[in-house]
Amino acid sequence: xxxxxxxxxxxxxxxxxxxxxxxxxxxxxxxxxxxxxxxxxxxxxxxxxxxxxxxxxxxxxxxxxxxxxxxxxxxxxxxxxxxxxxxxxxxxxxxxxxxxxxxxxxxxxxxxxxxxxxxxxxxxxxxxxxxxxxxxxxxxxxxxxxxxxxxxxxxxxxxxxxxxxxxxxxxxxxxxxxxxxxxxxxxxxxxxxxxxxxxxxxxxxxxxxxxxxxxxxxxxxxxxxxxxxxxxxxxxxxxxxxxxxxxxxxxxxxxxxxxxxxxxxxxxxxxx
Amino acid sequence: xxxxxxxxxxxxxxxxxxxxxxxxxxxxxxxxxxxxxxxxxxxxxxxxxxxxxxxxxxxxxxxxxxxxxxxxxxxxxxxxxxxxxxxxxxxxxxxxxxxxxxxxxxxxxxxxxxxxxxxxxxxxxxxxxxxxxxxxxxxxxxxxxxxxxxxxxxxxxxxxxxxxxxxxxxxxxxxxxxxxxxxxxxxxxxxxxxxxxxxxxxxxxxxxxxxxxxxxxxxxxxxxxxxxxxxxxxxxxxxxxxxxxxxxxxxxxxxxxxxxxxxxxxxxxxxxxxxxxxxxxxxxxxxxxxxxxxxxxxxxxxxxxxxxxxxxxxxxxxxxxxxxxxxxxxxxxxxxxxxxxxxxxxxxx
Numbered sequence: 001x002x003x004x005x006x007x008x009x010x011x012x013x014x015x016x017x018x019x020x021x022x023x024x025x026x027x028x029x030x031x032x033x034x035x036x037x038x039x040x041x042x043x044x045x046x047x048x049x050x051x052x053x054x055x056x057x058x059x060x061x062x063x064x065x066x067x068x069x070x071x072x073x074x075x076x077x078x079x080x081x082x083x084x085x086x087x088x089x090x091x092x093x094x095x096x097x098x099x100x101x102x103x104x105x106x107x108x109x110x111x112x113x114x115x116x117x118x119x120x121x122x123x124x125x126x127x128x129x130x131x132x133x134x135x136x137x138x139x140x141x142x143x144x145x146x147x148x149x150x151x152x153x154x155x156x157x158x159x160x161x162x163x164x165x166x167x168x169x170x171x172x173x174x175x176x177x178x179x180x181x182x183x184x185x186x187x188x189x190x191x192x193x194x195x196x197x198x199x200x201x202x203x204x205x206x207x208x209x210x211x212x213x214x215x216x217x218x219x220x221x222x223x224x225x226x227x228x229x230x231x232x233x234x235x236x237x238x239x240x241x242x243x244x245x246x247x248x249x250x251x252x253x254x255x256x257x258x259x260x261x262x263x264x265x266x267x268x269x270x271x272x
Numbered sequence: 273x274x275x276x277x278x279x280x281x282x283x284x285x286x287x288x289x290x291x292x293x294x295x296x297x298x299x300x301x302x303x304x305x306x307x308x309x310x311x312x313x314x315x316x317x318x319x320x321x322x323x324x325x326x327x328x329x330x331x332x333x334x335x336x337x338x339x340x341x342x343x344x345x346x347x348x349x350x351x352x353x354x355x356x357x358x359x360x361x362x363x364x365x366x367x368x369x370x371x372x373x374x375x376x377x378x379x380x381x382x383x384x385x386x387x388x389x390x391x392x393x394x395x396x397x398x399x400x401x402x403x404x405x406x407x408x409x410x411x412x413x414x415x416x417x418x419x420x421x422x423x424x425x426x427x428x429x430x431x432x433x434x435x436x437x438x439x440x441x442x443x444x445x446x447x448x449x450x451x452x453x454x455x456x457x458x459x460x461x462x463x464x465x466x467x468x469x470x471x472x473x474x475x476x477x478x479x480x481x482x483x484x485x486x487x488x489x490x491x492x493x494x495x496x497x498x499x500x501x502x503x504x505x506x507x508x509x510x511x512x513x514x515x516x517x518x519x520x521x522x523x524x525x526x527x528x529x530x531x532x533x534x535x536x537x538x539x540x541x542x543x544x545x546x547x548x549x550x551x552x553x554x555x556x557x558x559x560x561x562x563x564x565x566x567x568x569x570x571x572x573x574x575x576x577x578x579x580x581x582x583x584x585x586x587x588x589x590x591x592x593x594x595x596x597x598x599x600x601x602x603x604x605x606x607x608x609x610x611x612x613x614x615x616x617x618x619x620x621x
Binding site (some may be wrong): 069070071072108109110111112113149160161162163218220221222 | 357360361362363366432433434453454455456457459460469471474
């Protein structure tokens with residue numbers, strides 16, 4: 001009979017180890033604010049939103065809210081979420097942003113007409129996190145921009161109102177509108193010799209933020225929906241913040257302690 | 273703000289050395305649109321500018337160009353501190369650029385009269401000469417309009433990219449085409465609707481006060497007044513600097529106060545001034561003149577603010593002086609045919 005508590009304790013200890021290792025993966029697919037980056041060998045089909053290789057890239061839901069910029073309509077944006085998937089080859093980084101938009105706005109031919117648009121910003125110097133609103137003069141952002149007129153531009157910004165088009169960009173874009181949703185792929189070589197463009201190392205994660213404009217709501221400039229800072233999981237890990245493991249360990253120890261106390265209580269009640 | 277020798281105040285925008293300005297005598301405008309065409313052929317002849325008239329002439333009372341522009345907001349609040357929101361009007365409000373049957377009439381021998389290819393239902397000055405009032409006392413006058421190159425321009429303030437700016441040397445308001453990203457907040461922000469969106473170039477454009485002409489950039493290197501002024505058949509425009517004490521602008525605006533601003537309540541402080549229209553009196557049913565002004569003063573006050581009363585009273589007094597054979601500087605300034613008096617542009621070179 002004396003072996004039973006010891007056996008139970010051993011079983012509990014084993015289950016604790018298993019739970020601590022497996023539970024984070026089961027309960028939360030990835031840490032908050034992470035956009036996973038799939039490592040793809042070829043990349044031949046990543047250029048289009050429907051490319052087969054995109055099935056290998058899990059997407060992350062990114063909530064958006066009004067930018068609150070000091071322009072008319074700066075707090076009245078209409079898009080509240082985008083899904084962002086990312087993949088890389090040895091040479092290029094690809095981002096696929098998709099969002100629901102019941103109106104497909106692809107013209108700006110009238111004074112009151114504005115095109116849908118999307119932009120992602122990354123820090124020029126990826127080792128520091130710039131201010132979310134277009135960076136700052138000493139901490140600039142590199143912006144990849146596409147709009148419904150099929151204009152894609154690589155921009156440099158050092159604060160609101162400073163966006164400047166970078167010439168000779170290798171940015172490529174491809175957009176599809178299907179079933180009330182935009183799917184826009186933006187891609188660029190990982191490395192760039194210019195000081196004004198981000199060079200992506202695969203050694204570390206890189207911050208990224210997203211903005212979307214709904215043309216039919218006359219959104220443009222700072223009248224847009226924006227995300228918080230997320231990060232592209234380009235680095236080798238760790239899988240998530242260490243506190244997550246610690247929390248699971250504490251919870252497991254608690255479970256073991258409670259169980260042992262209960263067993264001891266039952267034994268005493270029985271007078272063993 | 274700068275103080276002149278005779279004590280009158282001339283308000284210049286901060287950081288501006290001098291301010292170019294124009295006075296238009298509405299009593300001379302015959303609505304011929306020569307200024308409109310001079311400007312159009314010079315600056316807005318195609319390339320997404322078909323609907324644009326940096327200079328237009330509209331009939332007042334009337335809807336104007338773009339249609340009902342006075343109802344669209346923009347400018348500043350009563351204190352001149354906060355911008356008031358403005359609206360963007362659609363292209364129909366400006367009127368589409370009509371296609372004419374030139375080809376058929378000129379080259380294909382058609383007997384059709386020359387006319388637009390489709391039935392137009394709106395365009396610049398579409399309500400030409402309609403005016404208001406009842407026979408025999410109906411009334412109207414023409415109102416030529418360009419960008420006012422305001423002292424406190426709300427278009428400049430509206431642009432989140434600082435793509436619009438006021439030139440330091442002469443206060444001309446320009447759009448930096450390299451900075452403009454076509455957001456159109458300036459189009460919304462200007463209460464006079466004198467900034468236009470070029471859908472082909474995806475940038476905003478506006479009257480440049482013919483700065484290459486006043487800078488002497490022409491083939492002869494000669495300083496010339498803006499095209500709209502020089503080409504005007506009745507020569508109703510005077511051009512110079514607001515702060516040139518010997519110039520006609522300063523005298524008419526600041527000394528005699530007979531030139532007034534259009535819609536001063538927008539608080540942008542325009543630098544285009546108008547000599548208000550001075551119409552013949554009303555007629556009785558039997559055709560006799562009666563002691564009643566044809567253009568209601570309250571309508572002129574709506575357009576030009578309360579200063580219009582004193583301006584009209586002064587003009588009346590000055591006219592009476594001339595009728596009595598006395599001298600009147602105001603009337604001399606307004607009737608001169610000497611271009612060196614009409615245009616004083618090299619005074620601050």
